[in-house]
Amino acid sequence: MTDPALYPTHGQSVSPPEVTGVPHASPPVDLRERRRLADRDGLLAWLFLLPSVVYIVALVAIPFFLAIAFSFSDVTAGDPSFDWAGLRNYQNVFDDPVFWQSLRNTIVFTAVSMLLIVVLGKVLANILIADFHGKWLVRFLVLLPWTTPVALSTIAWLWLLDSVFSPIDWVLRELGLIDVNMYWLGKPDLAIGSVIVVHVWRLVPLAAVIMMAGLVAIPKDVQEAASVDGAGFWRRMFEITIPLTMPIIAVAALFGAVLTFTDMAVVYVLTRGGPTNSTQVLASWAFFRGIEGGDVGQGAAIALFLFPLLLAAAIAILRAVRRMDVS
Amino acid sequence: MAVVEVRGLRKVFDGGRARRRGSHGRVNAVDGVDLATSEGEYLVLLGPSGCGKTTLLRTIAGLEQPTDGEIWIGGHVVNELPPRARRVAMVFQSYALYPHKTVRANIVFPLKAQGIDKTERAKKTEWAAELLGIGPLLDRRPRQLSGGERQRVALARALVREPSVFLLDEPLSNLDAKLRASARDELKRFQRRVRTTTIYVTHDQVEAMGLGDRIAVMYEGRLRQLGPPVEVYDDPADTFVATFLGSPPMNLVPRDGVLVGFRPEHLLPETLVHGDDRLVVPFQVDRVEHLSGDRHLYGTVRGLGAETRVIARLPVTVTAPVEPGEEHQFAVHADRLRFFDADSGERTEPVSVRTGS
Ligand SMILES: Nc1ncnc2c1ncn2[C@@H]1O[C@H](COP(=O)(O)OP(=O)(O)O)[C@@H](O)[C@H]1O
Numbered sequence: 001m002t003d004p005a006l007y008p009t010h011g012q013s014v015s016p017p018e019v020t021g022v023p024h025a026s027p028p029v030d031l032r033e034r035r036r037l038a039d040r041d042g043l044l045a046w047l048f049l050l051p052s053v054v055y056i057v058a059l060v061a062i063p064f065f066l067a068i069a070f071s072f073s074d075v076t077a078g079d080p081s082f083d084w085a086g087l088r089n090y091q092n093v094f095d096d097p098v099f100w101q102s103l104r105n106t107i108v109f110t111a112v113s114m115l116l117i118v119v120l121g122k123v124l125a126n127i128l129i130a131d132f133h134g135k136w137l138v139r140f141l142v143l144l145p146w147t148t149p150v151a152l153s154t155i156a157w158l159w160l161l162d163s164v165f166s167p168i169d170w171v172l173r174e175l176g177l178i179d180v181n182m183y184w185l186g187k188p189d190l191a192i193g194s195v196i197v198v199h200v201w202r203l204v205p206l207a208a209v210i211m212m213a214g215l216v217a218i219p220k221d222v223q224e225a226a227s228v229d230g231a232g233f234w235r236r237m238f239e240i241t242i243p244l245t246m247p248i249i250a251v252a253a254l255f256g257a258v259l260t261f262t263d264m265a266v267v268y269v270l271t272r273g274g275p276t277n278s279t280q281v282l283a284s285w286a287f288f289r290g291i292e293g294g295d296v297g298q299g300a301a302i303a304l305f306l307f308p309l310l311l312a313a314a315i316a317i318l319r320a321v322r323r324m325d326v327s
Numbered sequence: 328m329a330v331v332e333v334r335g336l337r338k339v340f341d342g343g344r345a346r347r348r349g350s351h352g353r354v355n356a357v358d359g360v361d362l363a364t365s366e367g368e369y370l371v372l373l374g375p376s377g378c379g380k381t382t383l384l385r386t387i388a389g390l391e392q393p394t395d396g397e398i399w400i401g402g403h404v405v406n407e408l409p410p411r412a413r414r415v416a417m418v419f420q421s422y423a424l425y426p427h428k429t430v431r432a433n434i435v436f437p438l439k440a441q442g443i444d445k446t447e448r449a450k451k452t453e454w455a456a457e458l459l460g461i462g463p464l465l466d467r468r469p470r471q472l473s474g475g476e477r478q479r480v481a482l483a484r485a486l487v488r489e490p491s492v493f494l495l496d497e498p499l500s501n502l503d504a505k506l507r508a509s510a511r512d513e514l515k516r517f518q519r520r521v522r523t524t525t526i527y528v529t530h531d532q533v534e535a536m537g538l539g540d541r542i543a544v545m546y547e548g549r550l551r552q553l554g555p556p557v558e559v560y561d562d563p564a565d566t567f568v569a570t571f572l573g574s575p576p577m578n579l580v581p582r583d584g585v586l587v588g589f590r591p592e593h594l595l596p597e598t599l600v601h602g603d604d605r606l607v608v609p610f611q612v613d614r615v616e617h618l619s620g621d622r623h624l625y626g627t628v629r630g631l632g633a634e635t636r637v638i639a640r641l642p643v644t645v646t647a648p649v650e651p652g653e654e655h656q657f658a659v660h661a662d663r664l665r666f667f668d669a670d671s672g673e674r675t676e677p678v679s680v681r682t683g684s
């Protein structure tokens with residue numbers, strides 16, 4: 001019934017190739033086309049990884065093994081010759097109560113900062129994705145603390161928290177809330193609080209940006225379905241948004257923790273560990289001991305203590321992320 | 328159950344950054360729609376992609392704020408109410424299941440939001456799962472479900488709340504053809520049982536004809552016609568409706584400032600059309616297609632007006648031989664003709680058509 005002969009126009013417009021006879025019809029596969037570099041995933045992977053491998057070896061692995069070596073030696077700033085010292089450095093470090101205080105401070109600072117960073121970062125992330133007039137200005141201001149160098153911004157805080165000229169004190173005094181200056185960095189409790197505040201202030205924007213990426217990735221219709229289903233803001237937040245962005249929140253927490261844990265600039269500039277070591281952390285203590293005090297071996301032993309703790313925290317969080325089942 | 332009504336509804340999208348470049352990005356997604364469902368009705372919103380169906384539905388649900396106009400649900404203006412206060416249930420085109428929750432938790436979610444107690448929740452979930460046959464799936468995650476199963480879960484989630492209105496946005500468009508047919512049947516039976524007012528959005532005329540108590544045909548943000556399927560099909564209000572519905576669409580032959588329209592199935596071989604009011608037209612057939620038993624004849628008619636390419640559909644019961652490349656005498660009943668204004672496309676009064684035979 002659909003005999004092609006009945007369609008005079010057909011034969012002319014769409015002729016089969018063998019009739020018109022293209023002289024050199026191309027074969028179905030192009031045999032000249034060999035596997036190129038771009039087709040070899042294995043090789044390519046190595047090629048792309050190489051720069052970072054070199055970088056990590058040069059800047060992380062070598063200093064790391066050097067630190068291990070130093071921690072078993074009697075190297076000091078005055079006497080750089082390497083002599084085996086066994087576990088003596090560790091012995092000295094452990095006998096020093098300041099070390100234990102630093103360890104405790106490090107853990108407390110990290111835990112409290114991480115908690116605050118995650119909570120405030122989450123709030124800030126919600127503000128960042130909200131749609132309102134002048135949002136670019138808010139976004140710019142929010143990202144500012146993160147983009148300034150830590151040492152620089154910490155010096156600004158140093159002034160804000162100055163024992164005599166602190167603008168914060170001035171405001172509180174004008175408001176009639178205090179009579180005498182607070183000496184933010186002069187009293188142990190306030191100094192601890194100040195260090196934590198600066199850490200949080202510095203890292204909240206980073207956490208917020210990370211979590212913002214997670215929030216943006218939630219399908220809009222899922223949120224809308226929830227609001228049609230009768231869920232208000234808080235129910236959506238706790239039953240939809242947070243569970244769906246949990247892995248991202250964990251990553252933000254990890255960043256917050258690692259960057260607080262390893263940071264020495266804030267403590268160094270703000271309090272130099274004082275008053276009387278009440279804000280001393282492992283990183284700053286290692287620096288004071290190893291570099292300023294000149295006892296490189298002990299400094300290395302203290303610094304190495306950061307490593308297993310950090311590794312344990314990172315592994316715990318990454319494992320949790322992997323186990324999380326969203327989607 | 329409640330009546331949904333929109334009055335003079337308009338929704339203009341500003342189109343983001345185009346705002347600064349004058350009126351470029353402005354889209355009148357919904358452009359003055361008046362529409363009212365009746366109690367327990369299955370109303371189908373039909374229109375091509377981009378005509379504003381989803382926008383209209385989302386405005387009713389409260390996910391978009393109308394630029395103009397009022398929305399009434401159950402006798403109250405709900406413009407100012409947030410989605411959760413409107414007691415509507417919506418099934419999204421993508422289903423929008425909560426990916427991190429099990430099917431059971433998905434279905435329970437709206438009940439929890441309503442503050443219904445635990446035993447009652449379990450009972451209702453059981454009931455909805457039973458009704459939609461998803462009992463065995465309750466402990467799975469959405470991604471472990473097929474398209475059809477997801478659709479049923481989405482329906483179950485909409486259903487448990489016993490909403491006053493169902494809003495369904497192309498719920499079958501993600502299913503393959505076979506599943507779609509059975510799901511359509513299921514949907515219809517299901518609505519018959521629960522008798523909830525339903526607004527169903529689709530671009531598929533077959534779905535619309537099959538499901539709707541009434542069909543609202545939309546085009547470019549405007550409502551073109553509202554009526555029962557038979558009426559919309561037989562008496563289209565304008566050329567858009569005439570050509571959007573029916574496959575193949577209505578033939579339109581220009582003649583003296585009007586368009587004469589007739590459905591392909593009404594153009595039949597002369598010998599099959601009886602009565603005094605028939606119009607015999609010569610039909611030059613140049614192509615025949617066989618589609619599910621029917622024959623579609625493509626060709627040119629003369630005599631009705633200007634020479635125009637038209638399509639005739641011969642049902643499988645018509646066995647008269649029709650050879651392509653030849654002219655045949657075909658006929659159409661005069662009362663099957665519809666007339667449209669050639670400029671506006673609107674229906675006009677019938678004009679006398681004589682073909683001279
Ligand atoms: N959020 C939006 N912003 C701008 N334009 C939109 C938006 N949503 C829809 N539109 C436009 O409105 C028109 C109608 O869209 P929609 O209601 O989704 O159509 P349908 O559901 O009928 O396919 C389209 O032209 C679309 O591009």
Ligand SMILES: [Mg+2]
Pocket residue numbers: 377380381382
């Ligand atoms: Mg749509």
